[in-house]
Amino acid sequence: MTEKLMDEARAMILRDLHEWTVLHDPDAITRSFSFANFAEAFSFMTRVAFHAEALDHHPDWSNSYNRVVITLTTHDAGGLTEKDIELAKLIDMLAV
Amino acid sequence: MTEKLMDEARAMILRDLHEWTVLHDPDAITRSFSFANFAEAFSFMTRVAFHAEALDHHPDWSNSYNRVVITLTTHDAGGLTEKDIELAKLIDMLAV
Known part of the structure; x- marks a missing residue:
């Protein structure tokens, strides 16, 4: 199982994902x-969906007309893991 | 503008959409x-999206892995209109 991110590694990674x-x-x-x-x-959303499926890690998300809100967590690990960080970085690239 | 559904017409229509x-x-x-x-x-969701775009009436919806929750309302009219009923019936067909 992917492990929950802790302490300094976590703080450093989250600083990169400043949005x-x-x-x-x-x-x-x-x-x-x-x-x-x-x-x-x-x-x-469709571009994200294909990447999420390939990573076997899926977003919790909502859409209302032109707005999309994405929440990432690793349910199995009870919190943020490297899988969330990987998907967040991909999403940031797809949103550009 | 599409008018908000009222009274008996509304009650009758909603009885059909019992799910x-x-x-x-x-x-x-x-x-x-x-x-x-x-x-x-x-x-x-993709099938619904194409129909919603064709109708120019869009759902508020969320997805988490295998679950989709759809909410329909007509923001301009401040409530349910025939557009919501039309989209709901289409969604019911697409979900079968």
């Missing part, structure tokens, strides 16, 4: 995205 | 769907 907000209970990171319209928002 | 739950504040309908896995859930 994400750390949540507690559950331990997770979240980021909101805005697009020109629904089609653009859903196209972004 | 949906009526919400208040905002006035909306919601339904949860479960699929075999993420790929199946997201495939369903």
Whole structure:
């Protein structure tokens, strides 16, 4: 099982993901995205979906018209793991 | 602008959509769907997305692995309209 991120390694990694907000209970990171319209928002979600499926690590997310809110956590580990960080970095690239 | 559904017409229509739950504040309908896995859930969302875009009426929805929760309301009208009913019926067909 992927291990929960702890202490300094965690702090260092989260500093790189400065557009994400750390949540507690559950331990997770979240980021909101805005697009020109629904089609653009859903196209972004589709790109993320294929990567998430390939990584076998899936986001908790919501969409309302042009807005997408993504929350990442590793349910099995009870908090943030390297899988979340990997997916967050991919999502950041896909959102550009 | 599409008008908000009122009184008997509304009650009659909602009886047909018996798998949906009526919400208040905002006035909306919601339904949860479960699929075999993420790929199946997201495939369903993609089918809904194309129909929503064609109708120019979009769901508020969330997804977590194999679960999809859809809420429908007409923000412009401040509540449920025929557009929501049309989209709900389509979604029910796509979920089969």
